Amino acid sequence: MKKFSGAFKKQLEEVTKKSTTMVTNGVTMDMMGQKGEKVEEKFILYEDYIEELFKKKRAVAIQLVTPMPKMRIDIGNSVLHSIYEEIRDSLTLGMFPSAIMHSILLLEYAMRIKFYEKRQKSDPNAHWKDFAKLTIRQLTTPLRKAGVITKAEKNELDDFNDKIRNPYMHINIYELTKDVTLDVTSANIVKEEIKMMKDLPVTDKPFLWFAGKKKYDAMNVLPIMEKCVGYVNKIFD
DSSP states (O other): OOOOOHHHHHHHHHHHHHOSOOOOOHHHHHHHHHTTOOOOOOOOOHHHHHHHHHHHHHHHHHHHHTTOOOOOTTOOOHHHHHHHHHHHHHHHTTOHHHHHHHHHHHHHHHHHHHHHHHHHHHOTTOOGGGTTTOOHHHHHHHHHHTTSSOHHHHHHHHHHIIIIIHHHHTTOHHHHHTTOEEEEEEEETTTTEEEEEEEEEOTTOGGGHHHHHHHHHHHHHHHHHHHHHHHHHHHTO
């Protein structure tokens, strides 16, 4: 198979040096090899991988964790405080999906506790097992009736349940990334063309959903945490 032209090879080398992530498939890899541009695979020792990983995480840890919303320390529930610690650890290490999902769990669990406490006042025989699987949307109506949240807050939490809670808990990547765009570089090795594309929607490009979700997570981790922790603090007023 004909090798790449000198000009295209130079362009390809320049864009790959600047790239942090590259997406390709087996056919492209085979074609690269046939053109004398075999893509090398390198095995990194776990010791080296861990050292480099911790170095990267340590460099931004303070910056990430500093704006973290504070949960009230007077909330007397060890499970909630344990979940909050998981959120803090996840955020510190830049594990945004984990921080987001634990934030959702924190809010949902707090709402269960509050509903359970309210129910016990009218029914001392109420058992936790009847509340253990309730989701945010299932909890907003009884908490609204109990005066724990307002009508506007109920509507906001219902919306949060449908647009944030459910897509994350059901791993609906399509729903989370449908409005996300990326700046990408495309290399067509057949036509020898390099294209720079700004604000490319990832909706119809499943091979870019992983990158779209990473961007979504990074942009929304703090707003989601603030909403969840804020409601937990309010619920226990």
